[in-house]
Amino acid sequence: MSDLRKQSSALQEKAGISPPEITNKTAINQIKKNRQQQPTSEELIAAILDGNRTALSRAITLAESTNPAHFEKAGAIIQGCLPHANKSIRIGITGVPGVGKSTFIEVFGKHLTQLGKKVAVLAVDPSSSLSHGSILGDKTRMEELVKDENAFIRPSASGETLGGVARKTRETIILCEAAGFDTILIETVGVGQSETAVHSMVDFFLLLKISGAGDELQGIKRGIMEMADAIVINKADGDNIKKSNLAKVEFNRALHLFPKRESSWEPKVTTCSAVTKTGISEIWELISSYFDLTKQSGYFEQKRKDQNHFWMLETINDQLKTNFYNNPEVILALEENKKAVQNNEISSFAAAQSLLQLYFKK
Incomplete structure (x- = not known):
């Protein structure tokens, strides 16, 4: 009986197909050639x-x-x-971790592509200060947008750049614009005074907030609030709707304390829910009204010119720093001065001056 069961059982291992012992050398060489080209x-x-x-x-x-x-x-x-390039509108989106930036950008981006826009999302992920690595998981979060033929998502590591803006984000914007993307969304790492970096490369700066995360006044900081062209309170759904409306009132009051802007635009506060997709179309209408105002007044073009000048100076500073630390003589002298400074044999300022003199005398 046991022999019969063994023969009738479907759980039988069948011999597989053995891999060929000899691999096609021509195919290998062709693959190597293609990789080198x-x-x-x-x-x-x-x-x-x-x-x-x-x-x-x-x-x-x-x-x-x-x-x-x-x-x-x-x-x-x-x-x-x-x-x-320079034929797009550039929107910076920032907010504390957990505010729902990626979810908001996906829903907002899908809304724009449905309107016929071509959207490029430049998502900046934080780099570890220890391993210097970055997860770059924004494509995973934006499952629907990444499949949209009118959208392009490029995650980049922030590296050592202040403000969570990748060192070459400015150049990436130019490349995306040349490829035909008319709306550029830049997601930053978080909130802080250093967010001036992203503010200096976008036309519209949107600050995402959430209610019920402590004292609302804690979020009213002059640095970030003065830069924001709009404050959007996300996650305004379910039991959080009432708290979101109260937060909206608080932020509106705070905005009235700030001086009038050169653009003549009065920052707006609104609520939305990226989960239920409510308030998204109103946000785009708000942003569109900003562009109508600033383009008619000439502020839009003037701001772009000022940003070009700013980034010319930033590029000079960045290139000088890169060249300095890659200079062979400086590398050797830097190690010697490092030990001298650590042993209090020379001051930090004197060591820095000595290294700079060594670099510039070349």
Whole structure:
């Protein structure tokens, strides 16, 4: 009986197909050759202008690279794309961790693509101060938007950049605009005085808040509040609707304490729920009214010009810092001065002055 059961059982292991012992060497060599081939700057520019997302991603990787060998090629690509840029609107979105930035951006982005917009999301993830790694999980959070043919999501690590803005976000904006994206959404790491970095590269700055997270006045800080063009209280759903409306009143009162803006725009406070998708269309109407006002007055163009000047100076500072720390003589002298400073043999200021003199005398 036991022999019969063994023969009739469906749980029988069958022999699989053995892998070939010899791999096609021609195929291996072709794969290696394809990996070694890199498109030229001209080829990438042409592909970006044609809306090729693979080319766009490659160009962004080059722009973000800290490898000196990539600087010249990245610069040529950005310069080639520049005449085709500056035709979008740039919106910065910030808020404390847990406020629902990614969820809000996905719902907001889907609303914009349904209106016929082409949306690029530049999501900046925090880098670990210990391992220097970053999760880059925004594509996972934005499951629906990432599948939208009119949306492009690019997560980047913040690195050591103050304010949670990737060092090359400015260049990435130009590349995305050249690829045909007319609405750029920049998500930052969190809230703080250092958020001036993202404020200096966008046209509209949106601050996300939540109610019921402690004293509402705790969120009213001059630095971030003065920069915000709109405050949106997210998660205004269910039992939280009443608290959200109370928070709206508090923030409206606070905004009246600030001086009038050069743009003549009065910051607005509104509520929404990214989960129930309520209040999203009203936010876009609010942002659209801001652009109508600032473009008619000429403030929009003037702000763009001022930002270009600001980022020229920032790039100079950044390049000087990179060149300084990559200078072979400075690297050797830096280690010697480090030990001297630690042993109190020389002051920090004197050591810094000595290193700078060594660098600039070249």
